[in-house]
Amino acid sequence: MSSFQILPFQSSHYHETLDIYGYYVHNSCITFDLEVPTPLEWEQKLNTIALKFPCLVCLIGETVVGFAYASQLRQKKAYDWSVESTIYVHTDHQHKGIGKLLYAELFNRLEKLNYVNVFACITLPNEGSISLHKTFGFDEVGKFQHVGYKHNGWHSVLWMQKVIPKNKENPNSILIHSY
Numbered sequence: 001m002s003s004f005q006i007l008p009f010q011s012s013h014y015h016e017t018l019d020i021y022g023y024y025v026h027n028s029c030i031t032f033d034l035e036v037p038t039p040l041e042w043e044q045k046l047n048t049i050a051l052k053f054p055c056l057v058c059l060i061g062e063t064v065v066g067f068a069y070a071s072q073l074r075q076k077k078a079y080d081w082s083v084e085s086t087i088y089v090h091t092d093h094q095h096k097g098i099g100k101l102l103y104a105e106l107f108n109r110l111e112k113l114n115y116v117n118v119f120a121c122i123t124l125p126n127e128g129s130i131s132l133h134k135t136f137g138f139d140e141v142g143k144f145q146h147v148g149y150k151h152n153g154w155h156s157v158l159w160m161q162k163v164i165p166k167n168k169e170n171p172n173s174i175l176i177h178s179y
Contacts, residue, residue: 016064068102082117
C-alpha cells in the first residue's frame with residue numbers, strides 16, 4: 001500500500017488539483033460547474049479559501065491524489081461558525097481511504113478553529129459520498145429537488161450537516177487558521 005501524506009495546500013498544487021477537479025466538471029454532475037475554471041480563476045479561488053479556511057491535499061510521493069477544504073457557508077455574520085466542506089479524490093485513487101484521511105484532518109482542524117457546523121452539498125445519486133459523510137457523523141438535513149441542470153438532465157442535491165459537539169455549547173470566536 002502506498003504511503004499517503006496530508007499537507008496544507010501550496011501554490012505548487014494548483015495544476016494537479018485543477019486537473020482532478022476538471023475531470024469531475026467534464027465527466028460528472030458532482031460539481032455544477034459547467035466549465036473548468038481557468039488556471040487563474042482556480043488559483044484565485046484556492047488562495048481566497050486558504051486565507052481563512054483549512055485547505056488540504058493528499059500526496060502519494062510528490063503526486064496530488066486528492067484535496068479537501070472548508071469554505072464560507074453564507075456571508076451573514078451569524079453564520080461564521082458554519083462552513084461547507086468540499087472533497088475530491090483522483091479517479092485512479094478512489095476507495096483507498098484517501099477521502100477518510102483528508103476529512104479526518106480537515107475536521108480536526110475545524111474543531112481546533114472553533115467551528116460548530118460543517119455542511120456538505122451532495123449531488124444525487126452519490127451513495128459513496130453519502131456513506132463517507134455518514135462515517136464522519138453527518139446527518140441528512142434537506143434535499144433540493146431538480147435544482148441543477150447539467151449533462152442534459154436535472155439533478156437534485158442532498159444537504160448534510162455535522163455538528164462538532166465540543167464547540168456547540170459555548171461557541172468561541174473563530175480562530176485564524178495557520179499552517
